[in-house]
Amino acid sequence: MILSTQPGKLVSTSSTRAIIGASLRMGVIAAITVRRQPNNNAWDKKKICSGPGCPTAVKANPIPKSRLVIIRANFIMPVGNGIMDASLRVCEYITLPLPRSSVFSISQSHSPTEVPMTVRVRFSPSPTGYLHIGGARTALFNWMFARKHAGTFILRIEDTDQKRTVPGAVEAIMDGLRWLGLDWDEGPDIGGAYGPYIQTQRAALYQQWANWLLEHDHAYKCFCTEKELDTMRQYQKENKLPIGYDRRCRTLTPEQVAAKEAAAIPYVIRFKMKLEGETSFHDAIRGQIRFPNQQVQDNILLKSDGLPTYHLANVVDDHFMQISHIMRADEWISTAPLHVNLYAAFGWAMPLLGHLPVILNPSGKGKLSKRTQAFNDDGSQVLVKVQEFQEAGYLPQAVNNFLANVGWQSGSDEEKFTLASAVARFRLEDVNPAPSRLPYSKLDWLNGLYIQEMEPLDLAKALKPFLDGAGYEVNSEALLAVTPALRPRLKRLSDAIPFLQFLFAEQPLSLTPDQLVHKQLPEGAAAFREALTFIETVEPYTVDRLAEGLRQIGEKHSSNGKAGPFLGVMRLAVTGQEVSPPLFESLYALGRGRAVTRLQQIIDLLTA
């Protein structure tokens, strides 16, 4: 009966129902569900029928899993009329054409996010300090989105809070972005068609539009002093009233306003928010978000110093800079309804919003901040500034890769990828809305992988500043010789410092005889003496020749015929480090002269 339904057979809705009905009587059909597939990614689900009496039948007479028959039709809703492409599953997926039927009518509820032809996005930090890793992540996502859609990435400086502006911060932020390779197409340093890109230089524009709102009854002047507002908030707190501006100046009569103005009382301009109803907007990452309008304050748009607050400045700038998408941090969600209403008051089209998840402290308590010094499980300090990552010896491509993996998933199981491939696959819909901590240990792993890809010469060059910084003046030839051996041992560039310490160690090395004996090496001193002679005379003094000769000596002297035991103690003898690069490279980097000196000291120590 039902199981004889063959692939390719036309099944009408009514016959589908007949099948269900008949099968239900036999106690084999459980349910039928339908999924629409408008494209390969987005799915709508609609249950069209779950056979009447089905639950009872199943409960009364449980069907073994193997006999549970499921019909499921997956079909693509055609744009026009006609037959839709469908598949029907009966125990297994089989493909069948299925005629259109009203039973299958599906509401359009899941439209794919549209990306307009011209993408213009911005990263707009406040110049209050260095580039924060969370800011860098926001910048990275904006940048990836812009590059993906061949759009424009804009750097805009939001310096309307003069009190918090720090000299040199703009340059520091730009340095951070440059180090990461996030290049901008328009910005304060390079200009652009929509400049200036520093908000304090656009003050007149904000004033103009604040006045426009005033004239069109979307805003009002507020003469409240800070003291007054503090008192108000205090009162609200004590009396458990809703916290926020009570809109007392909203109802000032024109005469009262004129009087206060005549008295030269400073004022701010506040937005006249709708008092009832709700504001909703679509978030590209979170879907629809609704706010009761009562929750939205009559926020200040223009401060008494004549500069705008963020709310006004960002709306005006995003409009005039023709920003198409706003991707900003989570913490802006609650002000989004204000912005929506501002756009509405101006009559401007709203850019698409997407609120990125915040980055949490490793403890999970609070968001990652540069003010609260945090520590990892291993006690190391949590890096927060981009510059700190650089100084710790991370590579920019590793940091980018790392950041891209937090809150976004590349769509494959590959965790290591180039920025270019991430750009190609970047979609706003794939951003995970959940806040996350930075998995720093993954950064170490990734950085190690990137280091292993480096050519020895490039790696040596990259290592140089770190060694210089530690006061180690390694000669280039020696450095280049140990670099291949060093490479797989490095997670961070700065890890090279302890490895190469032996090159600068005080003489003599602080070793004790018992550190240099090995069970498998009965005549240690003799082996060292032979090694000494060999090192003194070997020509040329190369890693390969050293390896060859010392291996032979080791094999000869060890009781198990393997070079290992000797090489181990020998390495310790010449480096004095429990952990160091391998012996041959270390000897080479040390140079013949110093190698001989150290070995002689060891022999003296053992024979004393």
Add this chain to the structure above:
RNA sequence: GCCCUCAUCGUCUAGGGGACCAGGACGUAGCCCUUUCAAGGCUAAAACCGGGGUUCGAAUCCCCGUGAGGGCACCA
């Protein structure tokens, strides 16, 4: 207090009603290799926040809790 957001191994995540006794990665542990430490290879332990509901079937949809984060500034 009010409002908003979020919730899968320790961590970053996959997951869009049956393919999941939940997959990958880092980290951790063990073994192999080995010249110390790494790297590399193999193996293992390790999660659907709780409770209801819808459904034949829920990690997935809905509701209620709980927890975490954010906002309620003349800061952004």
